[in-house]
Amino acid sequence: xxxxxxxxxxxxxxxxxxxxxxxxxxxxxxxxxxxxxxxxxxxxxxxxxxxxxxxxxxxxxxxxxxxxxxxxxxxxxxxxxxxxxxxxxxxxxxxxxxxxxxxxxxxxxxxxxxxxxxxxxxxxxxxxxxxxxxxxxxxxxxxxxxxxxxxxxxxxxxxxxxxxxxxxxxxxxxxxxxxxxxxxxxxxxxxxxxxxxxxxxxxxxxxxxxxxxxxxxxxxxxxxxxxxxxxxxxxxxxxxxxxxxxxxxxxxxxxxx
Amino acid sequence: xxxxxxxxxxxxxxxxxxxxxxxxxxxxxxxxxxxxxxxxxxxxxxxxxxxxxxxxxxxxxxxxxxxxxxxxxxxxxxxxxxxxxxxxxxxxxxxxxxxxxxxxxxxxxxxxxxxxxxxxxxxxxxxxxxxxxxxxxxxxxxxxxxxxxxxxxxxxxxxxxxxxxxxxxxxxxxxxxxxxxxxxxxxxxxxxxxxxxxxxxxxxxxxxxxxxxxxxxxxxxxxxxxxxxxxxxxxxxxxxxxxxxxxxxxxxxxxxxxxxxxxxxxxxxxxxxxxxxxxxxxxxxxxxxxxxxxxxxxxxxxx
Numbered sequence: 001x002x003x004x005x006x007x008x009x010x011x012x013x014x015x016x017x018x019x020x021x022x023x024x025x026x027x028x029x030x031x032x033x034x035x036x037x038x039x040x041x042x043x044x045x046x047x048x049x050x051x052x053x054x055x056x057x058x059x060x061x062x063x064x065x066x067x068x069x070x071x072x073x074x075x076x077x078x079x080x081x082x083x084x085x086x087x088x089x090x091x092x093x094x095x096x097x098x099x100x101x102x103x104x105x106x107x108x109x110x111x112x113x114x115x116x117x118x119x120x121x122x123x124x125x126x127x128x129x130x131x132x133x134x135x136x137x138x139x140x141x142x143x144x145x146x147x148x149x150x151x152x153x154x155x156x157x158x159x160x161x162x163x164x165x166x167x168x169x170x171x172x173x174x175x176x177x178x179x180x181x182x183x184x185x186x187x188x189x190x191x192x193x194x195x196x197x198x199x200x201x202x203x204x205x206x207x208x209x210x211x212x213x214x215x216x217x218x219x220x221x222x223x224x225x226x227x228x229x230x231x232x233x234x235x236x237x238x239x240x241x242x243x244x245x246x247x248x249x250x251x252x253x254x255x256x257x
Numbered sequence: 258x259x260x261x262x263x264x265x266x267x268x269x270x271x272x273x274x275x276x277x278x279x280x281x282x283x284x285x286x287x288x289x290x291x292x293x294x295x296x297x298x299x300x301x302x303x304x305x306x307x308x309x310x311x312x313x314x315x316x317x318x319x320x321x322x323x324x325x326x327x328x329x330x331x332x333x334x335x336x337x338x339x340x341x342x343x344x345x346x347x348x349x350x351x352x353x354x355x356x357x358x359x360x361x362x363x364x365x366x367x368x369x370x371x372x373x374x375x376x377x378x379x380x381x382x383x384x385x386x387x388x389x390x391x392x393x394x395x396x397x398x399x400x401x402x403x404x405x406x407x408x409x410x411x412x413x414x415x416x417x418x419x420x421x422x423x424x425x426x427x428x429x430x431x432x433x434x435x436x437x438x439x440x441x442x443x444x445x446x447x448x449x450x451x452x453x454x455x456x457x458x459x460x461x462x463x464x465x466x467x468x469x470x471x472x473x474x475x476x477x478x479x480x481x482x483x484x485x486x487x488x489x490x491x492x493x494x495x496x497x498x499x500x501x502x503x504x505x506x507x508x509x510x511x512x513x514x515x516x517x518x519x520x521x522x523x524x525x526x527x528x529x530x531x532x533x534x535x536x537x538x539x540x541x542x543x544x545x546x547x548x549x550x551x552x553x554x555x556x557x558x559x560x
Contacts, residue, residue: 008363012349012356019351019392083347087408090313090341091364092333256271256316 005093006101013105014112017071026113029063030120049130050218056121057214061143064114068147069170072106072154076252077163085257096249099155103245106151111144131220138225139217145237146211150174152244153206159248159255178209206240260324261416261447262289262312267321269307269471281307283471284321289449291415294442296462297451300556304471305451306344309420313341325416337366340414342405344421344451350394354385354404357393358411365412379407382437384430398425406434410441417441419450423457435460455548459483467552469559486546489524491516495536500527513539 017023033056076099079085088098118140122132153173157166181202188198211233216222269282282304289295299305310316312323314331323330326338348357355376362372380386383403385396393401402425409417417438423431431454438448438461452458458465465482467474492515493499497506506516518524524541531538 004366004368005364008360012352012360015356016349016351083343083345084349086313086315086343087341087348087361087405088364089315090336090339090343091361092337092366093364094333254317256310 002093002097005091005097006104009088009098009101010105010108013071013075013102014108017105017109022067022071022109023113023116026063026067026116027120030117033059033117033121033124049128052125052128052130053218054214056125057139057218060114060117060121061212061214063117064110064143064147065150065174066171067113068106068110068150069154069167069174071109072103072151073158073167073170074163075102075106075155076158076248077166080257089257095253096245099245099248099252103151103155103241106155107148110147110151114144114147115140133217133220133222135213135222135224136217138230139213141230142211142213142225142233145233146208148237149206149208149211149240149244152241156244156248159251173206174208177205177207178212181205181207181209207236210236259291260288261291261293261326262287262330262449263322263324264288264308264312265322267308267311267323268319269304269311269316270319271307271316281471282311282318285468285471285473287466287473287476289447291447292442292445294438294448294461294463295450296458296465297449297468298455298458298465298552299451299468299474302470303468305468306420307471308468309418309451312418313339338415340409340411340417342409342417342419342422344424348393348401348404348408350392352393353390354380354393354396354407355389357404358408361408362411367412375411376407379410382410383407384433399427399430402426403430406437410437414446416447416449419448422450422452423454431457455552459548467555467559469556472559474555474559482548482551483545486548486551488544488546489518489521490540490542490544491518491524491527491531491538492540492542493531493536493538495531495534499531499534499536 079088079102089095125132150170154166154170157169160166161169184198184202188195213225216225264285264287267282267285268280271279271281273279285304285308297305297308307316311318312325312330313336317331325335328335328338348354352360358376358379359372362368362376367375377386377389380389383406385400385403385407388396388400393404396404406422409419422438423434426434435457442448448461450461459479462479464476464478466476492509492513494513497514500506500516506514508514516527518527528538528541530536
């Protein structure tokens with residue numbers, strides 16, 4: 001574990017992202033959300049609270065996933081393309097250190113974007129007296145863990161494919177995996193002989209829907225998710241991202257640059 | 258003197274996009290002693306950058322052995338002792354030189370005030386202290402090359418591996434760089450660099466290694482090579498027959514003759530002969546030979 005190296009690499013990713021004004025896109029999106037909410041407010045908000053909250057978590061989930069994919073997919077390919085990789089690899093760090101540092105940077109950028117969007121959305125909804133319960137905090141935490149998984153597989157794809165191909169596949173996996181997972185469960189229930197194959201595919205696919213507590217957060221009256229569930233989500237997120245990091249390293253460790 | 262770099266029978270192979278195998282380095286063997294400045298020469302595509310990349314661990318050698326101060330080349334332990342300047346200096350466009358060097362320093366294991374002070378000193382040495390807080394994207398190619406030189410010197414490495422070191426620098430920058438490198442050598446740093454700039458090689462190197470098409474061609478001590486390349490010219494009035502040992506002679510428009518000698522011995526005996534036979538010596542000139550001619554001739558002979 002080379003923590004000083006991880007910190008240096010992650011800081012570089014965050015600084016580059018801030019200065020490249022990537023986060024401005026997030027700010028503009030937030031502004032659009034505020035504007036849309038004020039329009040709803042103009043027509044009267046009564047009875048629309050749940051709809052507004054549902055919209056908010058959907059938009060939050062979607063945009064934060066897009067940001068996670070776009071940030072992570074270009075980390076390694078950009079280093080190779082811009083030839084900034086050489087002075088990095090000339091330092092006494094391993095290629096795994098490099099991947100870990102870059103992934104941490106991508107996660108931090110994604111989290112900042114997500115929290116900015118969440119804050120702006122919450123502000124917009126609070127203006128119209130929409131109530132939040134404590135489960136909203138759990139929703140945010142679970143979503144942030146889910147974003148680590150998205151960053152992990154997006155970076156892994158980018159090591160094996162071109163940046164555009166990896167972004168496309170990452171989008172398909174991020175948004176399509178929950179549907180596929182549900183389909184596989186139904187398929188296995190209908191035909192038990194398919195169960196082993198379905199289980200294997202389900203193990204390989206990222207279970208991003210596990211991290212989505214949006215449904216509970218939208219409707220009032222849901223209790224808090226037990227701590228052990230949050231602990232499981234944390235462990236799953238850590239294991240899956242670790243596995244993706246390992247997959248990235250398998251290719252990158254001997255890749256000629 | 259122990260070796261800073263030792264390369265034995267090194268082979269580097271690339272796979273093209275079509276899946277064909279391309280041998281970039283074929284059985285290269287050489288060593289660089291500690292404290293030496295060694296120039297690594299060869300025409301385009303000779304395998305210089307591939308060799309340097311193998312030394313840094315950017316590409317894996319197909320076979321052979323390369324060590325840096327006894328450590329296997331490419332390992333973090335070996336890289337800890339190397340400062341490396343890549344052929345094309347590209348640095349994060351949205352970082353400043355200060356932030357860029359801070360990151361590299363931290364990756365090198367340095368931190369705090371010590372790192373900050375060293376960065377300030379290095380930026381001063383390479384002449385971009387005034388631009389330390391400007392974004393890299395707003396800098397010229399020459400200034401970026403200076404950032405690159407500064408990052409290669411971070412942590413006071415024992416070995417500097419420099420790929421096309423003077424690329425992008427103006428004559429003033431080149432002179433400053435030569436001074437920096439000479440100073441580092443005086444402090445005990447070993448320098449191994451590739452270059453197309455034969456004038457730089459001439460002014461900096463103790464020794465040169467010449468490769469062509471991935472194979473070793475020859476190594477020469479620079480002082481010996483320069484002595485070999487030196488020519489002596491005698492301009493005299495008299496008959497051509499007065500000089501038995503002449504390698505070549507030219508008749509000048511004013512009727513005088515100029516003879517060329519490759520060795521000092523030949524010159525001395527020619528002068529003696531001229532004096533004995535009543536010839537009038539008008540001028541004696543010693544001229545440095547061209548490294549470029551040597552380079553072209555040697556490469557052509559190796560092709």
